[in-house]
Each structure stands twice: as structure tokens, then as C-alpha cells.
Amino acid sequence: MKLVIVESPSKAKTIEKYLGQDYHVIASKGHVVDLPKGSIGVDVENNFKPEYEVINKQSVKLIKDNFKDADELVLAVDPDREGEAIGWHIARLLKLINDSGESKSKTKPLKRIVFTEITKDAVLKAISAPRKIDINLVNAQQARRILDRIVGYKLSPLLWKKIAVGLSAGRVQSAAMRIIVAREELRDKFKSDEYWTVKLFVNEKSSKLKYSEYLDGAEKATNKNIRFDLLKIDGKKAELHSQSECKKIFNEVSVGDLTITKIEEKDSRQYPSPPFTTSTLQQAGANVLGFSASRTMKIAQQLYEAGLITYMRTDSTNLSNEAIEKIRSYVVKKYGQDYVPIKPIYYKSKAPLTQEAHEAIRPSDITRGANELSVSSDQARLYDLIYRRALSCQMSPAQVINKTITIIKGVYQFGVTAPKVVFPGFLMMYKNRLKEMELPNFKEGQKVFADEFVAEQNFTQPPARFTEATLIKELEKNGIGRPSTYAPTISTISVRKYIVKEGKYIVPTSIGKVVDKLLFKNFPDIVDSSFTANMESDLDRIAEGGANWVQVLSNFYTNFAKELLKGEKSIDKKDYINLGKSDKKCPICGKDMFIKAGRFGEYLCCSDFPKCKGILSLNKQGLSAEDVKAKAESDDFKRIYKPAPLTEDGRSYTLKFGRFGYYWAHPDSPKIKSNLPLELNADISDQIYGKPPKSSDGKVMILRRSRFGEFWAHPDYPEKKEIIAIKKSAVSKKKKELGIN
DSSP states (O other), rough: EEEESOHHHHHHHHHHHHHHHTTTEEEOSSSEEESSHHHOOEEETTTTTEEEEEEEEEHHHHHHHHHTTSSSSEEEEOOSSSHHHHHHHHHHTSSSBBTTTTTOOOOOOOOOOSSOOOSSSHHHHHTOOOOOOOOHHHHHHHHHHHHHHHHHHHHHHHHHHHTOTTOOHHHHHHHHEEHHHHHHHHHHHHOEEEEEEEEEEEEEOHHHOOOEEEOOOOOOOOSSSSEEEEEETTTEEEEEEEEHHHHHHHHHSSOOOOEEEEEEEEEEEOOOOBBBOOOHHHHHHHHHHHOHHHHHHHHHHHHTTSSSSSOOOOOOOOOOOOOHHHHHHHHHHHGGGSSOOOOOOOOOOOSSSOOOOSSOOSSOOOOOOOGEEEEEEEHHHHHHHHHHHHTTTTTEHHHHEEEEEEEEEEEEEEEEEEEEEEGGGGGGGGGGOOOOOOOOOOOOTOEEEEEEEEEEEEEEEOOOOOOOOHHHHHHHHHTOOOOOOOOHHHHHHHHHSSSEEEETTTEEEEHHHHHHHHHHOHHHHHHHHHHHHHHHHHHHHHTTTOOHHHHHHHHHHHHHHHHHHHHHHHHHHHHEEEEEEEEETTTTTEEEEEEEEEEEEEEEETTTTTSOOOOHHHHHSOOOOOHHHHHHHHHHHHHBBBBOOBBBTTOEEHHHEEEEEEEETTTTTTTTTOOBBBBBBBHHHHHHHHOOOTTTTOOEEEEEEEETEEEEEEEEEEOOOOOOEHHHHHHHHHHTTTTOO
């Protein structure tokens, strides 16, 4: 019997079925060995020797028990550095190899096989071409693990001492936080400028031109005639900064005739995107499906283990020649010969060094669409993204004609451009991507008429905050981390409360800013993008056999140790946790209070602390318990909401503010966890939602709330699943009008 080790239990049965009865496949369930949890586990004075310990005793026992009766060991762990390290640790525990990866056993051979898709052909091909453990990949994984352990275990105690107990720092995470905080700093410094745009709505019928003006935030024009935008003034790009400039243009344009000056048609081509890498899949998962990076990777892992897609951790855009031929043949069969270019399309990766798996992410069987799979809804949606991207990447470009119509009146040039698809090519896979616009059959020299001149006030906007998708793109652009690190990096800084999500946007918290400030000032290398990127390149060189892992760690640690010693002496706690003076007075002594940063967010502290112990907690909107109490007692609050509910013994619930807004808390909270939502007064509710509708059996429906919003539900819901959706935008608009937040 030959014992095969994989990482995931879900793979084991499938692979055993492919290999036949001579093989027994079991799962390690991830890493079985790691650095210890309670200590640094690295002897920095002895060539950074790691002190590994078994972390999964159950899996190790299972492997050892099965190995007793095995003739050979086959390592079929994942085709990346982590997988190589898992295999190396298992082989060492079984005493088959030494630390350098050289064989120690003469009776039981060790084989390492690699495949990037769980199909019968791929597995059988891999089993026929085994190799040795790649010690360079193992050393690269060791170097990364030890490097991150050193940074975390050396910096975290400093943060405890200088800011607050329980904080932590990481190498890649700190560089990511610097990017997030730097963007927030740009937003804080940003000064908005006013600018105006002009639109002319044109038709073929005679009409009187009227002037319309839309101020910032007002509803925009919805004229259904053809919209011409003001593009140039006296041959230069139109730049307007006031109402008076717009009115001057209106006065000049409204005199005399309008004539079509020029009509142009230009052919253009749109080319397909390369197949997905880990980074671009995570971005598409966020932008198209609204998935977090970790959710995308979890689902992709499930699809891979089910044998539906190739390995999902890769920064390569390559596809195998065999896969390309299968895709091209399938496109010809489905759409025709015109839909594939004469030669296959090969894509060049933008990453400086591609590593991990050597193929982009693609379906294992390109002939199977998402609707043919027995998978969950989320799995089907992500698979469909991968399927369309892989199929389209070998399709012909789309051919588009862009028709531009120009009107010149005096020094003012107005124009409209509309695309028309003459051959869809790869857009057959994305039929909703390009919206065609039909223009009237105008002719050059033709007289036309405008019925509305619209001037719109706008203001320049600050740089947008990062979403998960744009942050991953920025990390990749700066060479920070690698495909397998993007999702855990974002997850880690979120769990640490260094960031929060506002809608889809990432916002640094006060404690996140404070930690970044300390690191940026005292450990610039740790948060510097170029330094972190160079370290990633060093790790890549180790993986390629071009650098010694101990020397790379030594080069880093020499300077890092000096900065640590310097920081211990020079960093003053008050320079980082004091965020400014508050307008509140201490409830104990009456002195001024200061805003301070703590592990759980901002709080108010007496200026005479620690002599006076006056402290007030703040929620994320900077509200103290006194502010919330005043809110509950205000006339405006009573106008909008029903009075506080009562307990069984007649006591009133207390108004509290949490991460989802205001709510009623039991007077014995948190001992008794019986929170209740606020209820609107009947007249206010009717203004926002209208009168409660009736169900199909004549019962009055009840307003309910879920994480997806509010809806009307049958009074016997969820037994009777009759609901009516409520439009969020209409509710938000009404609440804004009524002053409800």
C-alpha cells in the first residue's frame, strides 16, 4: 500500500478514487507543525533556528499509524510554498528526510507530486512524474514565517507598553495600514473646489430653449433628448467655475441657429482580459459579487477541492497549451470560427516574479457552465466569473464603431459619442458590459434645435477610500504580500479593530491611526511599501535558490534590533494616545477632559489623571453615555420614537448606542441580554413607509428588519413566507427629510 498525503479531507476520497486500490489517501488538515504559540520560538542568536512543535497531534498520529503499513509515502499537498513546507514537516516527522530535504530512509521511498487541478488525468500524470521536496520553497516559507514572527513578537510588547495592552503589529499588515491611513490623511487635507458642467439637450423639432440649473445635491436633469456635453471653449478644455459663466454661455448659444458641424465614425477594438489570478479574482469577487476577499478565497478553495477549478493561489496569467486548445475548440463549436483569433492569445503577467502555481485560475472542464453544476448559489456565481473569464480570454476582440457628433456655436464646442457593436467577439460572454446608444440620423450641416440648457454645479471630491478590491490592487501594485496573503491581511487588521467598514469602504479607526503613527515615525522600514516589496523579492529569490534564507533574515534583523532599542528609550506614550482636548468636564472633579486612544477605541480621560480617575467611554460617533441619555430625553427623539419599553417589573429600558445605531437595552444589561429595536411613532412610520399593506389572506402586515434592510412581512412570518420588499433609497430619502438618522 502507498500512503498519499493531501491537505484537505474533501480531496482525499476523490484522489483515492482516481489512484485505485493500491493507494490510501489521508488528509493532514493543513499544517501539522508550527512555531509555538506562547513564545517567539526562534533562536535569533543561532542562525534564526526555529523551534517547531506539533500543533495537530490527531493528524500526526493518523499519518504515523497508516505509514507503518505503507510501502512508500506520496506527498500530494498544495503546489505552493505552504504546501511544500507541510510536506517537508511530515517527511521529517516520519524520519524520511533530514533538514536539508535529503532522503534518510532506504526502505520506504518518498515522492512529491504536484498538480494544479483535481482531475483524473492531472492526478495520474502527476503520480507518473514525482520529484523530490523542493528545499528552496521550504526555506522561503520558513523565512517568511520566522520574519513575521520576529516582527510580531518584538513589536507587539512595545505597542502594549507605549499605547495599550493587547495591540499587535505585523509586517505585511502594517504596510497595508500605512496605505490606508495615508489615503485618509489625503482626504483630511483635501479642499474641495467648485466647478460647473453644461449640457445641451438637442432634437430635430423646433422648440424654445430654456435654462435649467441644478445645484449640488439636487436631482439631475432627466431630459430624454440627445445630450450634448460642452467639451471645449475656444479650442481648450471647458473649465467653468461659476453660475455667471454658465449663464453667459446660455445667452450666446440661445441666439441664432444650431447646426451639426461634424460627424465622425471611428473603428475601435476591445480586447478580452487575461484569465484570473488570485488578486484579480478577489477584486472581481468584491466588485461584481460583493464578496469579501476571505469569502472569495473560501469559495474558490471549495471549488478547487471539488475538482471544478484549477489551483486558486497564483499570480500567473498563463494557461497550459492543452487548456488553450480545449478553450479554442469549445468556442468554435459554440460560437463559430470567427470567434477565435488565428493564433492563441498569450498573456504576460504584470507581477515582477510569478510564483506559486504556474497556471491562471480556470475551470477544470471548460465545457461545463455554472448552470450544469450541483453547487451552492455562491459557488455557482464565483464559478461563473471564472468560467466567463477563462473562455473569453481566448476569444476574438469586439469590433466597435464610435460615432461622434459635434456642434460648434461660436467658441463653444458641444459633442456626443455613442458606441455601436458591429462584431461582439468576446463580449458574447458579457452581453451587458457595453451599452449601445442609438443616435438620430443627423447629417453634417443639418439645422437642429435645443429645448434645454442645463448647468450643473459640482465639487471636486477627495481621493476615494479603499474598498477591499482597490486595496488588493494597490497591495499588488506595490509588491506588498503575495496571492495567499491579501485576504488574511485584510481580515487581520479588521479583527484587530484597526479598520472598520463604512458600506464597502475601509476606514482606519483611531487606534489604527495611532499604531500607524508610532510605526511610521519609529520603524519606517516596517510600513514602507518599497522595503516590504524588496523583502518579498528576497523571499522569491530564496524560493528560486538565488539567496540564503538565514542571510536574508540576518540583514533585516541587524537594523530592526537597533530600531527596537532606540524605540524603547525614545517613544513617549503621551505623544500617541492624546488626541486632543474635549469640550466636556470631568464628572468627578469638574476639570477639562482629553480624548485618548485605547485598545477599544476613543475615550475621555480627566486632565488630572491618574490623580483623578474620571473616565467616560465613547462610541464610534464620539458620544458618551451622557450624550445618549440627553438624546433619549430630547423633544425631537420623543416626536419620532415610541417611549422606552418596560420590563415585567415596570422598569424602563435604557437607550444605548452600538455598532448598528441606537437600541433599547435592558436596565440590567449586560447581565440580562434583552435588547430591543427602536419603534417609530405611528404617524412618522406612515410618512416613511406608508400604511401597512395587507397580506393575501387579509391580515395587516408587520414591518420587519434584517441585515439586508426592511420589509413588510405576514404576521405569521416566517411560517408564512409572504413578504413585500421596501425600496431602501425611498426610505433613506424620507428619513433625511424628517431628520431621522
